[in-house]
Amino acid sequence: MKLRKADWWFVLFAVAVVVGVSLLPAPKDRNPVVPKNAEHQAVTAEKDCIVCHQAGAAKPLPDRHPRRQDCFRCHAR
Numbered sequence: 001m002k003l004r005k006a007d008w009w010f011v012l013f014a015v016a017v018v019v020g021v022s023l024l025p026a027p028k029d030r031n032p033v034v035p036k037n038a039e040h041q042a043v044t045a046e047k048d049c050i051v052c053h054q055a056g057a058a059k060p061l062p063d064r065h066p067r068r069q070d071c072f073r074c075h076a077r
């Protein structure tokens, strides 16, 4: 089989797309990180985060914060 010029352009395009997508910023890079203080280092389980981060507690989550419990997926420590 012989590759035509158009085929090479297609291969180049496919590679460019793959590289481009892999360079997109990981979401974690842009979110606030978990502060590096004793309060936060004492907590290892995500379910304990809401002790302070819920309405009425020390630092409630903003209204528009995602309603999810997997904190570490978005907040690096």
Ligand code: HEC
Pocket (backbone or CB within 6 Å): 032, 033, 034, 035, 037, 039, 040, 043, 044, 045, 046, 048, 049, 050, 051, 052, 053, 058, 059, 071, 072, 075
């Ligand atoms: C003992 C209470 C307490 C617990 C437990 C706690 N936090 Fe916090 N957190 C705070 C307070 C108070 C602040 C705001 C003051 C500060 O920045 O230290 C804060 C701030 C933050 C911030 C914002 C930092 C910023 O730059 O705005 C993030 C993100 C965060 N916490 C994530 C977490 C996660 C994830 C957990 C669970 C591992 C957790 N916290 C557990 C009290 C707590």
Ligand code: HEC
Pocket (backbone or CB within 6 Å): 031, 032, 046, 049, 050, 053, 059, 060, 061, 062, 065, 066, 068, 069, 070, 071, 072, 073, 074, 075
């Ligand atoms: C889907 C991703 C995602 C998940 C999961 C997530 N967060 Fe966040 N969080 C964010 C983003 C994005 C911001 C920044 C919002 C902004 O600046 O308006 C944020 C901001 C915060 C802040 C700072 C609020 C402030 O007033 O500055 C705290 C505290 C926080 N998150 C705690 C938590 C805790 C605790 C959990 C787990 C129960 C959690 N987050 C799960 C994405 C997430």
